[in-house]
Amino acid sequence: MDPGTHPAQPPPDDLPRLLLWRWRRNPLRRRSDLVQAWIALGLFLAVLAAVPAAMFLAGDAAYRHHLRTARHEAATRHSTTAVLVHDAPRHPEPGSEEARQTRYPVDVRYSDAQDRTRTGRADVLPGLPAGSTVSVWTGADGRLTDPPMNGDQIRSRTMGTALAAALAVPLVAAAVYRYAGRCLERRNLARWHADWARTAPRWDAYQ
Template sequence: MRAISGLWRWRHNPLRRATDLAEAWVALGALLLILVVTPFVGALAGGTAQGVLQKSVREQRASRHLVTATVIRKLEGSSLDADPEVTTGRDLRTRVVAGWTAPDGSVHQGSVMASLDTPQPGERFTMWTDQQARPVARPLDPATAATHAVLAGFGAALLAVGLVEGIRRLVVWRMVRRRYARWDQAWDKAGPDWGRTGTGS
């Protein structure tokens, strides 16, 4: 709005300098870029991130399997940790030695994180494994992927706004420096005679 009002105010003003009008045009151009280009940048970045993340979701869903494991024993000194991929952050996990059967029927055993507060031998829990029956994190869900894509788009739009505003400030700073340099030159020319009676007569 300041750019538009600035252009209107300087339109027929007799004190208008070329640099004043140029600064107003630069501000208006930056405003138009922010209103038109940055939403496009955000939509493009968000759409690209959405495509990549949803592809990752499909690949993880296809390559990871939910199996039921049985606690053999709790590992001594194992502490409770929050699963970093759990959105609520309330599911606590304990490291245990467990056995599980892979989708191909092979039996496996190893140290895993169990979603149990006080695991007892023989207690059952679910866990995710990869194609080789190795424990892996749960696959990314589509809703979380979509949220990340929206955040990526929003962040890209904010970066674009910052870039446009930074360029605008740099251009205006250069204009102001050039104006001050011209003023200094004008004062240097007028300086020796400034304030003398009868100057120019």
């Protein structure tokens, strides 16, 4: 074969026959081939029915979970003002879009919900001088933490969970199909060995 050429591919008209060969009657088709074809069809239909259900159930459960988490965070986290202890690092490209999105961790001083003075590290805009004030959130333990989850975050995480559930369904179906195929193949080999054990003595008698 010429190195620049590729192996011949089946013509497009033959692809449906290759995909559906287990359904066609022919002398080489085994009973297990037909069983495997029915398994494939059943799993395909199951995936079509299960994907929407899995997305809804997983998404609904995730939404409820994240909503409870957001409410708990809103009830236990406290917004306060912090003062920078020292200057924040300057961005290499001041005024750029990247600079507006960049945050640097800087030591800050703040008061917790019990009005106790604390220090911690908060992410702030580049170039802020010492003494500047920034808004921070503290948890029930008085330490700095992220703000409570908002509606956009809840929706984003819910959609991520629903999408993961939708992708998991065909993966599980593919694993089941592969396992079933291996079981059928082992059964075919066992039957072949049994048939050969009965045929071999007669075959040797003709030699």
